Amino acid sequence: MQAARGAEPGADDKENRPAEPRGAVPGTPLKQAAASPSVLAEMQPGCQPLATPPKPKESLPADPWTPTSNLKMLISAASPEIRSREQRKELSNAAGEVLQPKRCSQEHLSGDEYEKSQPSRKEKSLGLLCHKFLARYPDYPSTAENTYICLDEVAEELNVERRRIYDIVNVLESLHMVRRLAKNRYAWHGRHNLTKTLQTLKKVGEENKYTQQIQMIKKREYEHEFDLDGERNEEMERSSVSNEHSEMCFVELPGMEFRAASVNSRKDKSLRVMSQKFVMLFLVSTPQIVSLEVAAKILIGEDQLEDLDKSKFKTKIRRLYDIANVLSSLELIKKVHVTEERGRKPAFKWTGPEVLPSIQDTKLEPTSATYIPHISECIASREQCSKNLFPSSIKQNFTRHPSLMKLVKNIENDRRKIQSAPASPVKISTTGTDQNLSAYTSKMSQLAAIAQHHLEGPSKKAKEMKMKLPRSTLENNLSSPEVAPKPETHTAAPSQKSVLTQPLGVLPPSHSPVSPVILPQNHSGVSYAIYLHPSQAHTVTTYSPSFMLQPLPCANVTGIKSINSKVLNEITTEEGDNHIAADDPRKSLTAKERPDIQSESSSQRCLKRSQALQENNSIKKYRSDEESLDTSVGESIKNERPPSRGSQMNHEMDNFQEEKQNKSETLDLSVASCSDQCKRADTPEDDNRTKPEQDIPVAFAIPAHETFFPSGYLIPLTQCTHHGNKASLSNGEKTGTCSLQHSSFSSPPAGVIPVTASELKAVNIPAFHITSLNIMLSPTSIAAAAPVLSNSCLNSSNTSSAQNPNSSVLNFTLQHVGLIPAGMQVPANPVLQHIPLSPKAENSNHSSENMNLQEEKPSVPKEPEEPQTTTEMFFRTPGGPNTVSSLSANSDGTDRTSQGTLYIPQRKLEVSED
């Protein structure tokens, strides 16, 4: 192994050591000397000084909870991958003292250790390095304490160049697992925010139409091969693609804005952004398997898709490997190979937690607290929100408007300065306060959970996640029943707090955002509430596009899961490991089950939720009580994994036109009321947050209960325009509750409704969401609308279709605002069709994959998980090129379709793990 390197003395030095030299540099303190165990928690003041802290390398306390850390280490070691990788290296060290390491030895030691430490390339791999890095910190650090990371220290301890640490940290930052505090310093948040982050990313990804893009790319490929007429498609693709995401900015969570100055400047290329996009692709795609090739193409951009330099492509791929290695270490993805007709292609499969639609779920609470740190941040966050607005508004891109950019930049600069200041972050001890208690309690539980988690092994992880996490969360909750704690913790930031509280007040206490909103109404439990966004109306005008796209995040989110199933894509996973994909039960959560879940779940879900709510903890149980829903404790739901919803969303869309009409009326009324309410609630104080309107999410929650419709319509408002993503996030976090809530709202739709098609049918309730509409529309509508509304970007061409885009847009907007009825208007543009589903077929899974077109997919096998039938719907736009988005496929085999734009033939893919 080392031979080569090892042999050279220099090598070692170089690689490992190099850091030191640098580190030595005046700027940063140095590692060793310093001394403080940075890692951990350095809550202490000492650290604050930005730059480099102290760190002693000596021990590493890595985590506050030592035990845990050790555990982790062990676990990691245990895990196959890790093991394999690490095997040699670290083991020795690892176990115990992880950190320290080698380096020490290396220096003087020559011998064996030395050699060992150095090993081959593999040993130096980013993935391994990342494992080591992660081993230093607890997955779920206590909220009370803050854990800081000093890059220099870490680099030293891990014996790597700092450059490498940046790679890791950037990716972690993209997931909000760490937050940059100042130069050389990061705060460790662990996985607390992960769920929220993923939800957000999913939402954003959906907004960006990544799914479509993926399809387009695939389609294109096919076309090339087959020489299908791609032109038309391509054009469409291009336009859409370009429009869509051209570039988006880094997606920030409310409390987590990134501060790096440079970030903005280099944003597009930033590893962070790339990482987020990459993750989005997984979250959005049905099979949740993304090939590097596709990812690279999408990430490259938009503009140049066609140009595609090879070099560029190659570079992108390289970067993706870097990101993938880190994500793999986080066990969010796993490498597999997809075998298509063309051959085997490297790809990655999402193995992380499923993203719930809206539910934010679990962990949030504590987390939120965590974020909040300084006041300054709060402020910043607001600002950011504003920044985000644009982006959010536009779903297409997150790019900030130039004008905003400047503002933002200034703000950031200020912020940065502050932060950078030695004192910068001060931590937060503030956070600690309330939380401590709860945190403390929760900690214990968490530990247990974590331990279990680890023990079980990666494979199970997913499931466990569900279970455990929830549990832990629940516990936490219990300890602090109310979300409140967070808010309080937040207290530091007054503004936030206020915000939070309000929402909370409105909603059910529990942070559980979820359920509250939902109403029990239907038997199914699915009751739908209509949420209007106050702002919407107004906003709409402004941003219409965005919101159209945006629909509720939740809803979108949900979809993902459902899909998956193998069937859909016909992808087969061959994982060496196992069956996982196919069979794996555990996986099921993630992948497999979904399908089933969907079908079943719809009802079950409802039940679950309700239960959860009731019982708080008992997640698993399923009962049907709609009533429970009322209670609103939604947490449970989240935890559960709401299965697939994304697709479901679509399904949800199903409506019965007729009913729609009828209902529409009602809806309107309700909507109106809702909107009003919402506004009231929201607006007032929201200021804190930043933008009143946009923030709105909270509002949703409020109105929700009131609004419901018996009919069971769920109408989520799109959250407001705002944020599509970011904003929402921000809100959520800050508000903690708020976010949750609205998420919940959204989620409900997703989760609850969706599937329920059967239920709905039973009831005869049309389920029409605005959300759905939005979603459905979005592609089309967006295109159409964009020109008008946004002004920008979208190609009008797409919309052009029959009607005047503008008018159509307006209509949509109005509809949205006004409600569904408006939708009715739809006639003109989009038409919804209801398709009965065949029982099995329904799964559709992914709409995406199955598109009809040329290829048919074989029938899919999917299993019908449930006998229930689901309905599928299609949404069509009238004339637009893009016309349809199909929600589900049908048994017939007919496919219904898909977005106009994309017709993707599906191929079968085989996935194999390496």
Next chain:
DNA sequence: CCGTCCCGCCATCAA
């Protein structure tokens, strides 16, 4: 040979 990706040069920023 090729997929993967380590390594570190060097650009960009901020101070």
Next chain:
DNA sequence: TTGATGGCGGGACGG
């Protein structure tokens, strides 16, 4: 100018 970041791609490793 210096230090911190991080884009980028040459070229090495390992299969």
